[in-house]
Amino acid sequence: MMLTRRAALLGLAGTATLGAARLSGDPDLVVVGAGSAGIAAARTAQAAGLRVIVLEAMDRIGGRAFTDTATFGSPFDVGCAWLHKADDNPYTAYARDNGFTLRAHEYDLERVWLGSAPSPAHLVNEAEDAMSEAISAAPEDVAASLVADVSTQVGEAAGDYLGALDMAVDLDELSTFDYANADDLAPNFLCAQGYGSIVAHRGRGLPVRLDTPVRRIRWDGPGAVVETDAGSIRARAVIITASTGVLASGAIRFTPDLPVPTQEAVADIPMGMLAKIPLQIRDQRFGLEPFTDVLLARRGRRDLYFLSFPFAGDLMVGFVGGDLGWELSAAGEAAAVDFATQGLVEMFGSDAARSVVKGALTPWASNPWTRGAYAAASPGRYGAREALARPVGDRIFFAGEALAGGLIQTCGGAYRSGEAAARAVRAVLA
Structure with missing residues (x-):
């Protein structure tokens, strides 16, 4: 039985989906991807007074954090499940404050x-x-x-x-x-309602355009132009939270091409499964x-x-x-x-x-918007993470679990990465 992608959009009713409507005025920032990093980047940028739009290729928010309640009649985390380093995880207190049930569980x-x-x-x-x-x-x-x-x-x-x-x-x-x-991830918690449900809840109310994959990003002029099937958006900066698997696939094209060190960094942090x-x-x-x-x-x-x-x-x-x-x-x-x-x-x-x-079988290998589970640097290429974190032309920034410092490969780390990227954008635009 295929896992139902629309099954557990808890909290999504509050998400602002813009469809193909034209934006009134250009935003300061476009965030590519509405997973944990994208949610954090958008919230942090909004708090700093920036106008933000989030473009998500899938029909839901959350990215690789997704709780399915339909397949088995109870919550099942298709992706992220453990709240790692729970004593320093940006979702722990949020989950408790919003009525989610957490239970400590080491493995x-x-x-x-x-x-x-x-x-x-x-x-x-x-x-x-x-x-x-x-x-x-x-x-x-x-x-x-x-x-x-x-x-x-x-x-x-x-x-x-x-x-x-x-x-x-x-x-x-x-x-x-x-x-x-990588950090020691203890203590670890599980959530009865599903980690994906927490992430979806935290993404409520953001200006997200679903079913809108980004096809090209032009940075050959002032700011950047983000091209989608629904039209183009000009912004002062872009934060890309797509996985390294998606970036390596060429699903998002760049004009001009990304610098060679950035391209090499993407290749040196391939997706694991x-x-x-x-x-x-x-x-x-x-x-x-x-x-x-x-x-x-x-x-x-x-x-x-x-x-x-x-x-x-x-x-x-x-x-x-x-x-x-x-x-x-x-x-x-x-x-x-x-x-x-x-x-x-x-x-x-x-x-x-x-x-x-x-x-059932989780679909991350076949999903064109993930192309893997999470990123692992190749032997001898640990420095690629730092290289990928460097902004391109002070207008293209990267975030996600691949750039989460000691919390690599975690949902909480992706959130921290999104926050950091938004702060970097704010500093440059200021």
Whole structure:
């Protein structure tokens, strides 16, 4: 069953959608993308007195933060789920102040199967801790696979959990410096109504034009001209929050071309893949308490992680990442659901398959406006993040989870990045 993109637009009734109507006067700022970074950029710029318009290619706000309530009859976060670094996350206090239910949940493994054999979870947790220290201590920016010990089955499982299932890339594609400079994300919270619902709520009331992909940005004259299928908008500055996958695809063209260092930076921070395969389970809990973290570790980087029955619901939320995430995304929903269901069978026996009512596959690989889950700098290219953060011609600025400092790859970090970009625009325009 395909996940319904229009299913959970909580709070969207308050968003100002402008359709194809002409703006009365040129705005100071155009924000490209109404995800977490775009919402933050627009709110910050408005607070500074700038006239803003947000252009969103999809038919909803939130970007990769999206809660679907239709597919399974309960909230399911298709994208961002954990409020990382919750004690310093711009959504934590907002969620509490607006009636959302938060629950602390770290993701240390509690149940582990090495192949079909149950094994002590602490062995993988301890191996992952040791691997994390080794990668963080690397003196050069190289592939994490060069310093991580994956010679044992436990080590291979720890490597998959740290790389593919955390950073969305396998260890041979993970920059040691990128990993070392990422913040410790604890404490982590989950939201009963869905993280995407919080983000959508925070985006209410903004001047957003939905279903309006940006085709070209001209910066060969004063200010910038943003071209869409509905017409062109001239602004004094543009903040681009599109993913590096979208930028690398050429979906947005630039006249003149972006400077070579900017183009190289985009290429050096490619999108990784973390795909979710939620399974709805009937009349069975496999002896697992709600929120139990389960890992099925197979040889050959075929690992499958489950968040079990969050908020006492009926979902086993499977995760696959890195090359396997791309592979299953390409194979399609039926193949992915079969893969996850087979994982339950390997752990809990053949009867487990009969308990699966329905399943789904998150669409980030095939979505033309995301082209991946989140960005990971290539080995030896950690400096590309700083290069991409530099404004172009004092009129084109970039923001998003790829530019979130220590909070890379997080929704909260994307918000902080959008705030910072808007402040930079305000300083230049002033």
